[in-house]
Amino acid sequence: MSHDARALTVDVRYGTGKGVARTLRRGGRIPAIMYGCGGERIALSLDLHTLKRTIDPERRWNTWFNLTVQEEGKGDRSESCIVVDRQIDPLHREIVHVDFLRVDPTKEIDVKVPVEYSGRPVGVKAGGRLKTFRRYVKVAALPGNIPVKVLIDVAHLDSDETMRIADLKVEGFRLREKPSAPLAFVEVAKAQTEEESEDGGGGGGGGGDDDAKKDKK
Helix, strand or coil, X not given: CCCCCEEEEEEECCCCCHHHHHHHHHCCEEEEEEEECCEEEEEEEXXXXXXXXXXXXXXXXXXXXXXXXXXCCCCCEEEEEEEEEEEECCCCCCEEEEEEEECCCCCCEEEEEEEEEECCCHHHHCCCEEEECCCEEEEEEXXXXXXXXXXXXXXXXXXXXXXXXXXXXXXXXXXXXXXXXXXXXXXXCHHHHHHHHHHHHHHHHHHHHHHHXXXXX
């Protein structure tokens, strides 16, 4: 599961404001900022196409980066980072700004990862319907152990059964959700529900007739 940081070169940015940002974007670059781990906030700029090529195609915005920070008149330095925020142009659907957070490769960080459900539940084979409740879950992992996704096997679920966070077994990272939070549930088959309802209704009706007879007496 462990993976290496992906190398990305960025430049220290001295100018700020909308005018500077527009100039950068016309040149194929975007503004960014880096902060965290007790370090100073640093304004950056980077090549947009290089960023897109560097992003892990599976982890996407959970990519772990090793930034080479270039500053005029100073030596290059390396920073371990992840992207914690980004701005997308609503019209062109293009990235226009990113926030990098410094991370310690030896310490866990909290991130959200997608979930994927697999298997055909026993209850579904019997005519029930599977309901799922999560598209993402929060996990705590080392930057190099961030999972691509959390696989949830629901094949064992029978009718009227619920699978919860506590039922998941994971390795290399920790789940950061309430253990009682539901993940999936199999609704009872409609025909079975109607049959139980009819049986219950018949019993209730009989009781009502007996009570009426008693009242007449």
